[in-house]
Amino acid sequence: MSTERDSIGIGLLGAGVVGGGVARILREKADIYARQIGCPLELKRVLVRDVAKQRDVEIAPSLLTTDPSAVLDDPSIQMVIEVMGGEEPAFAYLKRALTAGKFVVTGNKEVMAKHGGELLRLAREHNVDLLYEASVGGGIPIIAPLKRDLLANDILSVTAIINGTTNYILTAMSKGGGSFADALAKAQELGFAEPDPTNDIEGIDAAYKLCILATLSFHADIMPADVYREGITKLDARDFEYAREMGYALKLLAIARRRGDGDGVGDGIELRVHPALVPQDQLLANVDGVLNAVEIEGDLMSRVLFQGPGAGSLPTTSAVVGDALDAAVSISNNVYWPHSFRRESGVKPLPIDQCQSRYYLRIRVVDEPGVLARIAGKLADGNISIASVIQKELDGARGGGEGNAEIVIMTHEALEADIQRALGDIRALAGVAAVEQMIRVRP
Amino acid sequence: MSTERDSIGIGLLGAGVVGGGVARILREKADIYARQIGCPLELKRVLVRDVAKQRDVEIAPSLLTTDPSAVLDDPSIQMVIEVMGGEEPAFAYLKRALTAGKFVVTGNKEVMAKHGGELLRLAREHNVDLLYEASVGGGIPIIAPLKRDLLANDILSVTAIINGTTNYILTAMSKGGGSFADALAKAQELGFAEPDPTNDIEGIDAAYKLCILATLSFHADIMPADVYREGITKLDARDFEYAREMGYALKLLAIARRRGDGDGVGDGIELRVHPALVPQDQLLANVDGVLNAVEIEGDLMSRVLFQGPGAGSLPTTSAVVGDALDAAVSISNNVYWPHSFRRESGVKPLPIDQCQSRYYLRIRVVDEPGVLARIAGKLADGNISIASVIQKELDGARGGGEGNAEIVIMTHEALEADIQRALGDIRALAGVAAVEQMIRVRP
Numbered sequence: 001m002s003t004e005r006d007s008i009g010i011g012l013l014g015a016g017v018v019g020g021g022v023a024r025i026l027r028e029k030a031d032i033y034a035r036q037i038g039c040p041l042e043l044k045r046v047l048v049r050d051v052a053k054q055r056d057v058e059i060a061p062s063l064l065t066t067d068p069s070a071v072l073d074d075p076s077i078q079m080v081i082e083v084m085g086g087e088e089p090a091f092a093y094l095k096r097a098l099t100a101g102k103f104v105v106t107g108n109k110e111v112m113a114k115h116g117g118e119l120l121r122l123a124r125e126h127n128v129d130l131l132y133e134a135s136v137g138g139g140i141p142i143i144a145p146l147k148r149d150l151l152a153n154d155i156l157s158v159t160a161i162i163n164g165t166t167n168y169i170l171t172a173m174s175k176g177g178g179s180f181a182d183a184l185a186k187a188q189e190l191g192f193a194e195p196d197p198t199n200d201i202e203g204i205d206a207a208y209k210l211c212i213l214a215t216l217s218f219h220a221d222i223m224p225a226d227v228y229r230e231g232i233t234k235l236d237a238r239d240f241e242y243a244r245e246m247g248y249a250l251k252l253l254a255i256a257r258r259r260g261d262g263d264g265v266g267d268g269i270e271l272r273v274h275p276a277l278v279p280q281d282q283l284l285a286n287v288d289g290v291l292n293a294v295e296i297e298g299d300l301m302s303r304v305l306f307q308g309p310g311a312g313s314l315p316t317t318s319a320v321v322g323d324a325l326d327a328a329v330s331i332s333n334n335v336y337w338p339h340s341f342r343r344e345s346g347v348k349p350l351p352i353d354q355c356q357s358r359y360y361l362r363i364r365v366v367d368e369p370g371v372l373a374r375i376a377g378k379l380a381d382g383n384i385s386i387a388s389v390i391q392k393e394l395d396g397a398r399g400g401g402e403g404n405a406e407i408v409i410m411t412h413e414a415l416e417a418d419i420q421r422a423l424g425d426i427r428a429l430a431g432v433a434a435v436e437q438m439i440r441v442r443p
Numbered sequence: 444m445s446t447e448r449d450s451i452g453i454g455l456l457g458a459g460v461v462g463g464g465v466a467r468i469l470r471e472k473a474d475i476y477a478r479q480i481g482c483p484l485e486l487k488r489v490l491v492r493d494v495a496k497q498r499d500v501e502i503a504p505s506l507l508t509t510d511p512s513a514v515l516d517d518p519s520i521q522m523v524i525e526v527m528g529g530e531e532p533a534f535a536y537l538k539r540a541l542t543a544g545k546f547v548v549t550g551n552k553e554v555m556a557k558h559g560g561e562l563l564r565l566a567r568e569h570n571v572d573l574l575y576e577a578s579v580g581g582g583i584p585i586i587a588p589l590k591r592d593l594l595a596n597d598i599l600s601v602t603a604i605i606n607g608t609t610n611y612i613l614t615a616m617s618k619g620g621g622s623f624a625d626a627l628a629k630a631q632e633l634g635f636a637e638p639d640p641t642n643d644i645e646g647i648d649a650a651y652k653l654c655i656l657a658t659l660s661f662h663a664d665i666m667p668a669d670v671y672r673e674g675i676t677k678l679d680a681r682d683f684e685y686a687r688e689m690g691y692a693l694k695l696l697a698i699a700r701r702r703g704d705g706d707g708v709g710d711g712i713e714l715r716v717h718p719a720l721v722p723q724d725q726l727l728a729n730v731d732g733v734l735n736a737v738e739i740e741g742d743l744m745s746r747v748l749f750q751g752p753g754a755g756s757l758p759t760t761s762a763v764v765g766d767a768l769d770a771a772v773s774i775s776n777n778v779y780w781p782h783s784f785r786r787e788s789g790v791k792p793l794p795i796d797q798c799q800s801r802y803y804l805r806i807r808v809v810d811e812p813g814v815l816a817r818i819a820g821k822l823a824d825g826n827i828s829i830a831s832v833i834q835k836e837l838d839g840a841r842g843g844g845e846g847n848a849e850i851v852i853m854t855h856e857a858l859e860a861d862i863q864r865a866l867g868d869i870r871a872l873a874g875v876a877a878v879e880q881m882i883r884v885r886p
Contacts, residue, residue: 025595025743036594133592139744141584141592149576149584151479152468152764283726283750300468300761301582301751307726308747318743321595335778 007042008328011071011102013093014084015048015064018107018134020057021317022081026324033321037328045071047084072096078331081324082106083134083316091115098122098130103327107134107320113208117221127336131323136209137162137292139315140308141322146216146296153298155217157257159442162209164290164310165200166232166252168192170275171288174240174250180233192290202231203273206254210273213294214256218269220347222256228352230274239362239437242390242408246360248277249285253442259350268348270355270443277360277441283307284442353417358387360410362437363426367393367405371431375407378429382422384414403433410441450485451771454514454545456536457527458491458507461550461577463500464760465524469767476764480771488514490527515539521774524767525549526577526759534558541565541573546770550577550763556651560664570779574766579652580605580735582758583751584765589659589739596741598660600700602885605652607733607753608643609675609695611635613718614731617683617693623676635733645674646716649697653716656737657699661712663790665699671795673717682805682880685833685851689803691720692728693882700886702793711791713798713886720803720884726750727885796860801830803853805880806869810836810848814874818850821872825865827857846876853884 010026012019026033026043034040043063051064071077072093080097082104084090091111097104098119106112111119112135123130133143137160146155161167165187172183184201187193199205207227214222232252243250253276260267278285283305287293292310297303309315330336365371372391379386390408411419423435453469455462469476469486477483486506494507514520515536523540525547527533534554540547541562549555554562555578566573576586580603589598604610608630615626627644630636642648650670657665675695686693696719703710721728726748730736735753740746752758773779808814815834822829833851854862866878 029595032597033595139741140747141588144592145584145588148769149587149765150761151768152472152476152761154475283729286726286729298582298761300757300764302758304583304749304751306747306749309745314743315745318593318595318741321743322592325594326591 113211134319210254226349268350358441454520556654577762653697669792711793801884
């Protein structure tokens with residue numbers, strides 16, 4: 001089935017940190033890869049914004065172009081690697097590449113989250129593959145296992161730490177005890193957070209990645225609008241202290257979870273990105289710094305965890321070039337591997353109101369008789385039972401606002417709608433100064 | 444490229460715990476899998492030793508046979524799934540199946556460790572695939588990622604907990620403080636250890652799995668004889684106490700590690716299975732009970748960890764059926780996926796003498812002036828430097844033998860040959876009753 005071939009032509013869209021890494025590794029490991037594939041991979045063209053820009057990686061000037069057609073319309077280019085990021089023009093370029101019958105490798109989470117379904121259908125129509133391992137979890141193989149190795153399973157849940165910036169910040173707050181603002185500033189200083197960190201700290205990046213994982217796991221096109229999202233900006237050093245005291249770590253989790261058996265009320269898929277308490281004895285609680293981890297639960301395999309570097313030039317290059325080698329085997333052997341593209345009907349994203357969790361509540365109160373009883377009463381009215389309570393006096397430094405005591409409550413599992421209603425009632429109680437925090441516990 | 448096909452015929456060799464699970468899942472999920480593949484998977488024949496035997500899983504009696512030819516010579520069977528285990532007759536059957544042009548799925552670590560190279564070559568000759576995800580790590584996808592997703596990397600090391608029985612025993616000893624014999628008895632009682640536990644507790648099973656991982660990682664046919672092997676039977680409750688005191692957990696590790704740059708003295712691959720000290724802050728130290736974990740280090744991706752259930756009917760079924768679905772896509776689409784089968788020359792397994800580690804030494808001495816100095820002197824003579832020392836008096840219960848004090852030494856990295864020579868010298872010293880323990884630290 002093997003065909004003699006001089007080389008496989010590659011076009012690269014983007015020559016930033018990852019693109020530069022890809023170009024360098026394709027050059028440095030050219031001999032090994034050629035032995036592996038049976039013919040050399042040849043980088044033919046690199047699309048950049050500015051040909052004259054100084055680059056860390058040496059790319060022959062003759063390869064650089066600012067004209068996308070020089071890559072997308074060149075018939076000697078059989079594979080396009082897109083590492084420019086952002087929705088446009090990347091999405092338009094990927095459509096053109098697939099329509100032209102080129103294999104595509106991308107690390108673009110935003111495009112895959114928003115348009116993955118369309119691009120994958122386009123790839124099938126043109127008998128080529130669209131590979132996107134680098135879009136989630138950097139160097140961790142997670143897309144391929146979900147696509148193929150775990151296919152015997154019904155996936156029950158995905159629980160993931162998939163944003164290195166926020167995990168770095170939360171780890172720093174947990175170990176150093178400082179404020180969110182301090183930890184963010186430190187992360188920016190070290191290059192772990194962008195000058196505008198919104199995408200990371202508001203959970204937008206994690207939500208894109210969750211869409212990609214959930215789409216594969218539940219065989220439905222899950223879109224960013226389906227994901228409930230809450231960032232890490234409101235976490236306080238006190239929450240880390242209380243969490244530790246109760247045996248938990250605080251992480252930004254991306255969760256997709258099947259609920260019910262498909263025919264009852266409340267059946268569907270929970271999809272949410274928010275800070276969460278994780279029991280300290282679970283591996284996810286010990287994934288620190290810029291590491292990522294994805295835990296997949298299936299009906300057969302139970303829980304499998306994948307952990308590793310979620311970002312960085314070399315780990316991302318590892319995923320991109322791994323996909324490129326996969327595509328090269330297809331091209332070199334004239335085989336198109338028809339990945340399963342099953343879409344199940346009736347997979348319904350659940351709004352956050354219908355999600356279930358245990359809840360951590362931190363409430364500032366006036367230290368007077370009966371406050372705790374009234375709060376407990378409102379929870380009981382909402383059918384929410386209490387697992388544990390800590391009440392502490394606030395010292396001067398902490399008691400800046402109204403109220404001089406703090407009550408921390410851990411509930412048993414409850415419906416989000418019930419909790420929200422109860423919190424509304426609690427806010428209106430005499431002696432309650434503020435409901436200062438509500439954090440979900442990982443399911 | 445898709446061909447209309449009525450069904451894909453499957454022959455099953457073995458109907459034990461895993462075989463029964465495979466038969467059951469193929470039946471229960473028949474509709475889902477048919478949608479996935481585009482045509483049904485049909486279990487046609489099941490080879491068993493005793494047709495009349497009572498089974499947990501209902502298999503139609505007409506499918507059962509004791510005649511291997513009824514499976515291996517049936518042209519309507521395109522895929523053979525082997526879950527009988529053991530070297531023979533499994534190896535002979537697999538050769539026959541591949542030679543007959545059937546796709547093969549196996550979970551047989553012994554056959555793959557001893558004859559994987561031959562079987563994979565046979566598969567290539569006949570344009571079929573041989574898949575063996577279930578041979579290592581139960582439900583954890585690890586073979587496929589090594590074969591494909593991590594291919595852009597030069598693999599530097601594999602460090603794995605890949606035997607659930609020993610990990611269960613070591614976890615019990617660590618948490619309960621009991622003896623090896625007690626923990627083994629408990630494991631046998633719970634069904635986590637076989638009546639004859641030799642294969643597990645002597646590291647034979649782990650060495651088979653390491654051969655499979657190292658063969659894929661280093662592109663060389665690594666054989667069981669290449670692996671240094673030491674079981675867990677000599678570990679004492681005291682070693683767990685000292686380990687904890689020094690910040691380590693005690694695990695049975697399977698290690699394959701590239702040394703040097705390929706042209707110096709001492710270059711090659713370290714291959715070893717032995718108890719090892721693992722720093723408590725590493726994820727591997729926290730993989731407890733019957734869980735398995737494999738850590739892979741690559742030049743691009745740095746360290747990625749895969750963790751999950753290493754055994755059990757359902758997780759193993761997950762891996763076997765996942766491979767079967769993969770093979771079914773190939774069969775159904777008439778595509779043979781030519782996996783890279785690169786073999787590098789000059790990959791040299793290193794004997795244990797040439798391996799490097801830090802070492803934990805526990806030495807029983809007579810508590811008299813100068814003993815520690817003499818021991819330290821012998822280590823210095825061997826160019827071994829000491830990282831830390833604990834010396835304790837032995838109480839009556841512990842001081843049963845000669846000598847009434849115990850010295851525990853942690854060395855810096857040293858060559859195994861140097862340590863062995865130094866230990867020989869130390870044993871001969873006045874005041875030294877016995878070198879009671881030597882445990883390597885994970886590299």
